[in-house]
Amino acid sequence: MEIRASACPLDCPDLCSLAVTVAPADAERGVAERVNKINGTALSPLTNNFVCSKVRNLADHLYCDDRVLTPLVRTGPKGSGGFRPATWDEALDLVAARLRDVIARRGAEAVLPYHYGGSNGWLTEGALATRFFRRLGASRLERTLCAAATTPATHGLYGVMPGVAIEDYVDAKLIVIWGANPSATSIHMVPIIERAMAAGAKLIVVDPRRTPLAKRADLHVALQPGTDLPVALALLRGLFRNGADRSFLHDHCTGANELEQRCERWTFAEAARVAQVDVDTLQTFYQMYCDASPAVIRVGWGPERNRNGGSAIAAILALPAVAGKFGVRAGGFTMSNGDARWGVKAETAIAEPVPTTRSINMSEIARVLRDGPRSGGAPIEALFVYNCNPVATAQNQQALIEQLLREDLFVVVHEQVMTDTALLADIVLPATAFVEHRELRRGYGTMRMYDSPAVVAAPGQARSNNQLFGELLQRFELTRAGDPMTDDELVAATFAASPDGAQLQAQLKQDGAAVPLSGARPITFVDVFPSTPDQRVHLVPAALDQAATHGLYTYQPDPSTDEFPLALISPALATQISSTFGQLRQKPAQVELSLADAQQRGVSDGDLCRVWNNYGEVVCAAAVNRDLKPGVALIAKGYWRKHTRNGLTANALIPETFADLGGQAAFNDARVQVAKR
């Protein structure tokens, strides 16, 4: 047994520092060595020696029966699940021949790479795949499954500025958890919040359901999904009337008058009516926020996934500026701390110009496959999926499945396990997992970066993304002299391309982790400032105002109808990362209903139900959840098709519509009806 250092790149803000125990050969399973167990280490103070059970038990994932061990070529009809093993050479010959044929007939834009890569660092998301598809001239992909509304909102107001370090929450006097559920999605935050509360901090949770933290909060604002915007605007209005930090606004902000005008309609009473909460709750929220310092808002990703999402995030992020909460440790906000000043970027290594090929929003993949791209031109005839499981995670699942079943659409999936998407592929290629390849990853909660080597041999014939796309670059004769091709060359090129690279590399070598140039625990408006051209907070940035579908801070009414009265939300499962690890889940999916909604429909715990709207239907058991706001239904994100009775999940109910910014998928705009079956 040997213990090797690694870091967890999964799509989780915590980016844990890991100790991986590796056991020698396991002849029976045909692996040279295998991961035995994984623990957290103290290298990251946030990890603090513990990890979630998902990663502690990563061996269950790495060596499960669903692991793809060789390239696979479809044998039966599409979707029949029939595949035969093939060599890499044969599989890549088939892939290359089909791509060449599509390109010859339709042009390279008929090829679409499909990837999100939340659980990937710079070596496996981007790098050689990006170089390959750019040089090929393929259609480009807008990555909008997540953070597509929060990112332009944050950058519009603050540019690239890190927020409050999670570790610093211990010093806060007020913590607002706004549309996040750290008990499942960022577990290392919870003990820190507990310590802050033990030292007297107050806690406010803004969430349509009583989350574990909401149960312990001093105030729970159980708003209707999609109504964060009016709530934030009412708080801002209150602040502008009494409580705004006029000197901070004068010294550090633009657009205060314009923002004040846009809040004018949102009295506490009006916001409370729209959000379906008591007016007292909003007034108490306002008073608690005014009174406390340091006050910090942890903004989650729940509020972005609806038609008002971009404006909602912008309005929430305006609060600490208008209230003057910056300038002290633990004062301000935390959105994505991936925005720390790193001095190097993911794209530095490949230095590949962005081509002018058409770009396609991944959040309307079913529609694009069916009706063709909005910009016109050739239909998509080849889809190359990696780092992503769209059948389980994209919108309008039923339509997507229908499209993937088309005989004339060529689908390649590079995967670790036989996912719902891989099952519909023509060719499946076996991928390595993070302990099996080198990865360079910076956190989006913790402000740390790791360069983690492969710590264990890959089972079977799994290859990393760079191995795969490096080979394809060669087969398509798209390599150029001097191109960094291996992971080692790519890492070296990344650091060499930036004057700050040497410093980061030295830190990685010496300490095992690097912190950004802005530090691991910067104080906003002391150590770090907005990166906007004038270093000010732009409360109503013109570009954002134009980009927002209805102008910034304009509320769009709730889409509920008499036919589909329930707002369906699909928050994260504690046991998975999106759909990742879903193959290991035995328990079936359930639809959660409030007691009132269950009673109204004569539904009891365990009853088989239909959940439907105009996009599709899900058949699964009901669970009465007394912590859910009436009018809200919940089917968690990330279930696999095997988890419901009819092989469709929450994603079959998700509309092909967007948030008001960034083309972000509006997952929580789904409205449904539920009935006992």
Ligand SMILES: Nc1nc2c(c(=O)[nH]1)N[C@H]1C(S)=C(S)[C@@H](COP(=O)(O)OP(=O)(O)OC[C@H]3O[C@@H](n4cnc5c(=O)[nH]c(N)nc54)[C@H](O)[C@@H]3O)O[C@H]1N2
């Ligand atoms: N265990 C685990 N961890 C994960 C993930 C996972 O799947 N499992 N996913 C990772 C990923 S990809 C992401 S993006 C992050 C997400 O991290 P979070 O944002 O913490 O997680 P979510 O569960 O998506 O949503 C947070 C909360 O938003 C609430 N919510 C839904 N709609 C609204 C709304 O309109 N307004 C408000 N205020 N609240 C709303 C939900 O009830 C939920 O409690 O977590 C990451 N970490």
Ligand SMILES: Nc1nc2c(c(=O)[nH]1)N[C@H]1C(S)=C(S)[C@@H](COP(=O)(O)OP(=O)(O)OC[C@H]3O[C@@H](n4cnc5c(=O)[nH]c(N)nc54)[C@H](O)[C@@H]3O)O[C@H]1N2
């Ligand atoms: N209903 C509903 N759906 C949602 C959401 C929601 O709120 N509601 N939220 C969305 C959010 S927040 C997100 S981030 C997306 C995430 O959606 P996806 O991007 O589809 O993420 P995962 O489900 O984690 O699937 C990632 C897949 O990539 C594979 N993979 C990991 N590493 C590698 C690698 O190095 N190489 C290759 N080739 N493959 C690899 C994993 O095995 C896994 O199957 O889902 C979205 N889907």
Ligand code: SF4
């Ligand atoms: S998923 Fe999150 S909590 Fe679990 S090991 Fe990875 S970074 Fe840590």
Ligand SMILES: [Mo]
């Ligand atoms: Mo996400």
